[in-house]
Amino acid sequence: MASESERQGGGRLTHGVGLPLRRMPYWFIIILIFFLVTFYTIFSSEDYRDTLSFIAEGLVFTILITVIGYAIALVVGLVIGLGRVSRNPVIYTLATLYVEVFRGVPMLVIIYYARFVIVPWVATDLLNQPQILRNDLLIGAIPLALGYAAYMAEIYRAGIESVERGQNEAARSLGMSHVQTMRYIVLPQAIRRILPPMGNEFIAMLKDSSLLSAIGVPELTYWGRNRIAATYNTFLGWNTVAFLYLILSLILSLGVKWIERRSGSGHH
Amino acid sequence: MDTTNPTEPVETETIVHTLGKTIIQMEAITKRFGELVALDTVSLEVQRGEVLMIIGPSGSGKSTLLRCINYMEVPTSGRVTVDGIDMSRRRVNINKVREEVGMVFQRFELFPHLTVLENVTLAQRIVRKRKSGDAGEVAHDLLRKVGIPEKANNYPAQLSGGQQQRVAIARALAMQPKIMLFDEPTSALDPEMIKEVLDVMLELAREGMTMVVVSHEMGFARAAANRVVFMDQGRIVEMGEPDQVFDQPQHERTQLFLSKILH
Ligand SMILES: Nc1ncnc2c1ncn2[C@@H]1O[C@H](COP(=O)(O)OP(=O)(O)OP(=O)(O)O)[C@@H](O)[C@H]1O
Ligand SMILES: [Mg+2]
Numbered sequence: 001m002a003s004e005s006e007r008q009g010g011g012r013l014t015h016g017v018g019l020p021l022r023r024m025p026y027w028f029i030i031i032l033i034f035f036l037v038t039f040y041t042i043f044s045s046e047d048y049r050d051t052l053s054f055i056a057e058g059l060v061f062t063i064l065i066t067v068i069g070y071a072i073a074l075v076v077g078l079v080i081g082l083g084r085v086s087r088n089p090v091i092y093t094l095a096t097l098y099v100e101v102f103r104g105v106p107m108l109v110i111i112y113y114a115r116f117v118i119v120p121w122v123a124t125d126l127l128n129q130p131q132i133l134r135n136d137l138l139i140g141a142i143p144l145a146l147g148y149a150a151y152m153a154e155i156y157r158a159g160i161e162s163v164e165r166g167q168n169e170a171a172r173s174l175g176m177s178h179v180q181t182m183r184y185i186v187l188p189q190a191i192r193r194i195l196p197p198m199g200n201e202f203i204a205m206l207k208d209s210s211l212l213s214a215i216g217v218p219e220l221t222y223w224g225r226n227r228i229a230a231t232y233n234t235f236l237g238w239n240t241v242a243f244l245y246l247i248l249s250l251i252l253s254l255g256v257k258w259i260e261r262r263s264g265s266g267h268h
Numbered sequence: 269m270d271t272t273n274p275t276e277p278v279e280t281e282t283i284v285h286t287l288g289k290t291i292i293q294m295e296a297i298t299k300r301f302g303e304l305v306a307l308d309t310v311s312l313e314v315q316r317g318e319v320l321m322i323i324g325p326s327g328s329g330k331s332t333l334l335r336c337i338n339y340m341e342v343p344t345s346g347r348v349t350v351d352g353i354d355m356s357r358r359r360v361n362i363n364k365v366r367e368e369v370g371m372v373f374q375r376f377e378l379f380p381h382l383t384v385l386e387n388v389t390l391a392q393r394i395v396r397k398r399k400s401g402d403a404g405e406v407a408h409d410l411l412r413k414v415g416i417p418e419k420a421n422n423y424p425a426q427l428s429g430g431q432q433q434r435v436a437i438a439r440a441l442a443m444q445p446k447i448m449l450f451d452e453p454t455s456a457l458d459p460e461m462i463k464e465v466l467d468v469m470l471e472l473a474r475e476g477m478t479m480v481v482v483s484h485e486m487g488f489a490r491a492a493a494n495r496v497v498f499m500d501q502g503r504i505v506e507m508g509e510p511d512q513v514f515d516q517p518q519h520e521r522t523q524l525f526l527s528k529i530l531h
Contacts, residue, residue: 169340170377170436174391174443175367184390188381 031250038243051227051240058223059244065140065219066206072145073152073205074198080149081156082182095153102150107143108211114143115215140209140217148205155197159190195263199256203249210245220244283473285494288316291447291478292337297346299332299502306332308502309346316446319479321489321510324499325525330482333499334449337480338369351446367395370440374452376432378424378439384411385420388439396443403442410438414468430461434468441472448472450481484529486514498522 042048083095102110119142123132132138163186171181213222224241228234292314299307306329314320322330335341336348339355339362348355350365379387388407392398398406411417414434416427424432433453440448450469454462466488473479473492481493489496489510496513498506498521506513506522517523 164377166373166375166377167379170371170373170379171391172363173338173340173366173369173371174440175363175395176391177363180394184394185379189379192381 031246035247038239042240047231047233047236048240051231051233051236054227055220055223055240055244058218058220061136061140061218062206062209062220063248064137065144065209065212065217066202068137069141069144069148069209070202070205072141073148073201076145076149077152078156080153081160084153084157085160099150099153102147103154105147107147107208108214110147111143111211111215114146115139118142136217139215140212140219144205144209144212147208148201151204152198152201155194155201156190159194160186162193163189192263196256196260199252199259203252203256206248206252207245282490283319283470283492283494285319286317286476287494290314291316291351292480293347293349294333294336295347295349297333297336297343297348299329299336299341300344305502307336307343310502310504311346312497312504314447314478314480316478317476318495319473319477319481319493321493321496322480322482322499323484323489323496323525323529324505325528328499329502330499331451332502334451334480334482337447337449338366338371340371363395367443368446370437370443370445370448372433372436372440372448372450372453374456376424376429376436376456378432378436380424383421383423384416384427384435387424387435388442391439392442406442407438410441411435413441413471414438415464428461429457430464433457433461433465437465437468437472447478447480450479450483452482454483454485486530490514498525500525 042052080095080098083091084099086092086095105113119139120133124130160182167185167189168181171185172178176184209219210221212219213225216222221241224237228237231237290313292312294310294312296309296311297307298305298309308329310329310333312333322333324330332341336343337350339348343356351368353360353365355362355365378384379390382390385404385407388410389400389403392403392406393400396403408417408420411420414437416431416434419427419431419435424435427435437448437453453469454465457465462485466485469479469481469488470492479492481488483489493510496508496510497504498513498517498519500521506517506519508518513522514526517526
């Protein structure tokens, strides 16, 4: 909506010459320059190259944790989101309780809590499988998934509620059950609409995964800190870490913009 | 009183209705929305093969009455019996009854994420459990019947309003319902598209479909309906054959209403 007027405004300013000046993605150009400079520095400097190869393993771990955590949050979030629109008061209350609790606690505290309270209890007392505590991938993915399930549940809920009531009625009038209506009519439409915000949650989770360094999960930030502890080169270390996060989130946000444009450009 | 209507269907022969047993029975239906009484102890019977028109001013409870038939709206009190099934009984599977009662909405309500063909086959497959090939055959036949066989693979957004409404009718018919409910099926349409939808409805009436239609299309009422119900303030004020209700309304409120919609 805003971009529509923006586009028209930009068009008028440039009198139809080439790229509209106001719409030039200056931020992108600046970052591109920063990238090129950093790339140059990295590949012309032995130290940077060493640092990069040292923390590459952490980078892989960060991506893995985010993908796994996000996959879990997608499913758990959907279940809780459905609970949030349920007419059953017990289900609704439980879902709301979950959302309020996990949105009300900082991510770092969720991470500590999961690592030192929930997971030990589940792993040793309930499942009797203490080796879970040594699985860094799970230890990292679980708290992120728990927290993000709450945020994503709210996105699912908003998406479901954005589907017009008439759609539900049309489906029910054909004899479809409540579950069939959700599955075939409401959710497919809701999911199309929430793809962009869901993409943004992935980026947010990727960045929040750096908090896992606090409990010793060997992800990107953790390796970066170790590297700095070994080399005492704070500037170089954090530069590399920040650079890697930035590359990842920028690529992803370009992806989200692409999805946004596709889903925004009318229905089919 | 002049009741010619610009959208009157060309067919002038009136339809001979062969009426059967009672298929819809509404007994003392009251529907409240909080303080508001939308329906006030309304009773109505519809015979198999009837085409019943419901007219009345905005807010008089026409839609609510229609929606009580398939329990899209649950009456506050009273009893609805559809094809011998008492809808208020706890063990009744409402979805089963709805399979037999098609509904057409003012705003079409096609499923925008599905193609026309998928719109018409979905409920056949997942509710009637028909094989995809059989459902497709039924759908193609119906799309031909409503006059848009060539749009099967288009999405609803690519269709005109009149075409969308005809697909919506085909979608409801695909379930092979015993009753069709229409809630102002032409009032969201541009004038030039009204006729194409009314023609499809007229054809249905001719085939003997039991229809309950909320609409102010007089031409259609005269050609297709065997009974007209006038509602006001949640009650049935007057009921009779179309010509009788339109030309010799007995009640002052009916006269007032008719004079308003005709001028
Ligand atoms: N879901 C609802 N919640 C609250 N009030 C409602 C609801 N549905 C209908 N009503 C009210 O009930 C009354 C009857 O509504 P209804 O839709 O049946 O009227 P109608 O005769 O179909 O009117 P229109 O010609 O405008 O469609 C109106 O006053 C309306 O505001
Ligand atoms: Mg209405």
